[in-house]
Amino acid sequence: MNKVLACIDGLSNTHAVIDWAAWAALRLALPLEFLHVLERHPERAQGGDFSGALGPDARDSLLHELSTQDEQRSKRAREAGRLLLASARERAQAAGPLPLDAKLRHGEFVATLVDMQDEAALLVLGEHHHAKAGTKVHAEHHLERAIRAVSRPVLVSTVDAFEAPRQVVLAFDGSAQARRAVDALPQHALCKGLPVLLAMAGDDHSTARRQLEQARDGLARAGVTVDTTLVPGAPQQVLPALVKAKGPALLVMGAYGHSRLRQLLAGSTTSTLLRLSEVPVLILR
Secondary structure, eight states, X not given: OOEEEEEOOSSSSHHHHHHHHHHHHHHHTOOEEEEEEEOOOGGGOOSOOOGGGSOHHHHHHHHHHHHXXXXXXXXXXXXXXXXXXXXXXXXXXXXXXXXXXXXXXXXXXXXXHXXXXXXXXXXXXXXXXXXXXXXXXXXXXXXXXXXXXXOSOEEEEOSXXXXXXXXXXXXXXXXXXXXXXHHHGGGOTTTXXXXXXXXXXXXXXXXXXXXXXXXXXXXXXXXXXEEEEEESSOHHHXXXXXXXXXXXXXXXXXXXXXXXXXXXXXXXXXXXHHHHOSSOEEEEO
């Protein structure tokens, strides 16, 4: 766990991902490595497979042509990936003195990320709010799968421009995941020195107040400047607006909770907040 690993694709908010990754690496005093994974997407292939309806000579000719096209596409993708990584390194160098590296990999993105995560103290990913509908759904699924699959903290850039946060907003719901995030936050260098707002959404009752007070006291004992707020409404409805109103901020939350079945039926608050948040999100383990 000796680096910040930032995943860039050139299609999402890549510049913001680069800037947030450089900011994180400087705060953590760690080297920064950029990763670009070349995936094959069969769903993007044009046309169908007609080889079974062709004669031997026509079939051989078609297969040769398709193979040549695949080779050309692969060559163009490798060259574009190298240019993307070179551009990322150049942009990150402007942020300050920072050891930099870059890797181009072939394979499935999530599997590659899982294989490389042991080297990283923090993973930085992007979320593209302006993608077309079909691409956006695929990107969101990609992002959720990656976050679920890894065991490292993940910083998700949900915006198109970088602005250094002046406050941390910790989304708290009293769950085991939220309590673990409270415990982890004081030790995470990204949050050190920043005031923390412990934000809870829902009904105002004694149990919620008690949970907030306990979390606040734990952060205060760890030396964190902390305040609390309890706002009525569902988290995905009220927290994004609350965080946006705080100015440049970093939204912190625990990783995915509840069973996969419950999330399929009722949806995931983590996924919804990632989709709606207009500030970057740090997901702590």
